Amino acid sequence: MTQHTGPNDSLRVLPRGEEPSDAAGDGWEGKAPPGNGGQHPVLEFQGVWFSYALEPVLQDITLSVNRGDFVAILGPNGSGKTSLLRLALGLERATRGRVLLFGQPPDRLRTWKSVGYVPQIAEGIQERFPATVEEVVAQGLYQGLDPLAFFRRSHKAEVLEALESVGLTPLAGRRISALSVGQQQRALIARALVRQAELLVLDEPVAGVDTAGQEQFYSLLHRLNQEQGITVVLVSHDIGAMLREATTCACLNRTLVFHGPTHSLTSNELSQLYGLPVEVLLHDVLHEHR
Template identity: 40%
Template sequence: MDAPYIDIEDVNFHYEHTSVLRDISLIVSKGDFLSIIGPNGSGKSTLIKLMLGLLRPTSGSVKLFGEPAHKFSHREWIGYVSQKSNAFNTSFPATVLEVVMSGLAKKRGLFRKYSAEDRHGAMEALKAVDMDPYASRNIGNLSGGQQQRVFIARALISHPKMLILDEPTVGIDRQHVQSFYDMLAQLNRDRQITMVLVTHDVDTVSDRISHVACLNQTIHFHGVGKEFDRISDNQLQSWYGHSVRKVHHTTEDLS
């Protein structure tokens, strides 16, 4: 039986004398589409750093593919897209294709000349996120949503087994958010890429997501999406500390 992609057991984390996370246990298995939801200051970004092995827990264990996260060597198995990926200005001197191919730098070497095979792989990654018509466009001239799609393509070029996305819809117009999630769901379904989506918006939870973890310093809920659907708004409010309401979206083509 394959080890879970992410296995977090009894984790606590402190910054100096401040408790940030407590009693965190969480498993992400192959093929999951997990949404980690929680308010600002709930510890989501710290949890991501623990998952990536960038931080070590004060106590407990974090494993990636069965190995301690801080010792994990197959970094190409994990694609990471941050909430700041789309912070390019219009003068940034790189095309969309060049940005995507830069995702090969760790594997190929920073100054290695890219091959025709590399370019083909970059175009295939762009096709997967519906951005191949923009290959020659300057990255800084794209909208926020388009830039995030390009950075997902950059992560895809190394054929990761899992994508971790930290607040990926920051800077994306609300009318395009749902088509962005449709694209993630298609990658999860068609390419069998395991997804971990971090967000503070409860209303992103929809039928696209297989599992939900509700975090506010500790895990208040971790289960399948259908179980989360049955949680009352009052219960969510007690976890979040303020009024929240689940909104379920229909799948539309909002390109």
């Protein structure tokens, strides 16, 4: 939750239980957080550079995401957040450096079942795509070529369970294109959940979703991360929610400005990131129901 304060129109945000502080960073910049018991990181960027048509978008990014992390990727528009996710998923290739997903370059990954991706909006939804919500969620169960898939009904128990978890059971038989933006987004989240992924990668998944829907969504992510140990990497402009929910934060502005536990992120770093004064403010009311 961000809050505009006073005539300077500065941003004031604070994770639950933290006091405002102007202290400088604690030396995490550009470094990976502490290890996770010798396991391979789920996702690693090693000195990654990326350019679009010779225009540098990301410069020398080194960070790693460990199993069970909840990582918020923060940064202003054009800072390279979406590019970072696309590199992580093998949808773009690094100009220099190395990206490893589950220890392998994404284009060599064979265990896509471990990955759930939620984009801002799916291309097909704008096209009056005839698929039902149930059909779209069932796509998440894909495990490779199955010549008889056409003849199988899609309402498997996993699909119904995923729909239930996002509150879309009554709309299972509706065309996805007939749903509101928020409902479409929940369907895409159900599609990612049904995969029982170990890693969820989400690119501004609540853009266009109302406040109640956002709260529901963050509760769901919180549960998945805390109770099921699913690793979450989330891009969002909702700084307050990110600082409240995430365990780790990576702040980007083409370079990695900050990477470390969210409670170490200071007003100075946020101000540097967004180019305007940002103050951190205690805010925990909305999550008392948990």
